[in-house]
Amino acid sequence: MALAAHLRTTLAVAALLTPTLGFATNGYFSHGYGIKSKGMAGVGIALPVDAMAAATNPAGIVFVGNSLQIGLDWFKPDRSASIAGNGGVPAFGVPSLDGNYDGNGSSSFLIPDFGYNRLLRPDLALGLVLYGNGGMNTTYDRSPFTSMGGPSPAGVNLTQLFIAPTVAYKLNPRHSIGLSVNLAYQQFSADGLQPFGGFGLSSDQTKLTNNGVDSSSGWGVRVGWTGKISDMITLGATYQSKTKMGKFDKYAGLFADGGKFDIPANYGVGVAAKLTPQLTVAADVQKIEYSGIPAIANSIGALSAGRLLGQAGGPGFGWRDMTVFKLGVSFEMNSKLTLRAGYSHGRQPIPAGETFFNILAPGVIEDHLTLGATWKLSNGHELSVAYMHGFEKSVNGSNSIPPSFGGGEANLRMSQNAIGIAYSIGM
16 A cells, blocks of 8 residues: 555655646557657657657667657647537526637647666666657636536546656567556546536536546556667567556546546557668557547447446547648758658547547547757757648538437537657767
């Protein structure tokens, strides 16, 4: 018990030092970790490039060398929703919900990362990374649920922070394995969801909404392998277990299974090809198992089966698994300057029949374009920058609003931009 309390305290202190996060790129996961990786669409399973490599594949840190890195992303999402064809609920005096709603009451977020890497000997490395794993934020200054009696503003805020001590070992000069222990801390808050309780859809209306910020902690592991198949080709593979988290007790009447909100397992493979001394091309395929988390995966259709918000098997956001394809290019212009670019694509996780509840969590981005660069400074340190654009994506509902809410369709839209910078010190 003392160890668990110490872990919670450590993670809480780290969270207090972390600026507000609020991002949704691949579902609610970041498109990449570390500014160099982010400049190449998030590739890195087979291409370790800096002290943040452990966040993508822990096996890679033994190829990176001694370094310390601090980075910061400025993230600006643009999200909105519309409702059309809704008839309201005349029996309860509820008029139509039809309208256009802007979810950008909070519109800018800072996403930090920190990496430290140390070679204890040529075949053994230790590392530590701290980064925002994922998040989601919507703030509707004019609530989509106002005509149902919901106050404004309405929305949710989810943030997740990982601290990952890491070890990597070279089996031989070309192959390595690695292990990270992911110590996770998350926070959540929800506002303006009173109508879902007023309609008798929550198992505990006192733990549904407007209860301030709740937090939970937990842990999981990430394992990885990196193999230099030839002087040109490197392969990699990584797997992150489901991260078991404590419950959001203040929101036990919202999330399925009494407030339980674990972090999905995910895994991937990658290849990097050094085509010339200056040009490297890398590709990753990543799968995120949202379907393994009831609070995320359960359908709003559970309401029709008599299951309430917060109950076992109760409704969630209806998300499906997501497979993401990433392609990145790095080109060394000269000894001082390296340029990067990347593109990623993955089918967004929200089915057309699940858009109503996802007004709160419109993580529908599918395509990202990224650019990046690194300058080697005269003191031997490095300055890196990255830019990401998430192309606008809309998902129009199909039988998305239950008849008990007046029917009609909820439609979602999101686009986003981010600019990041990192400073790296060789040690």
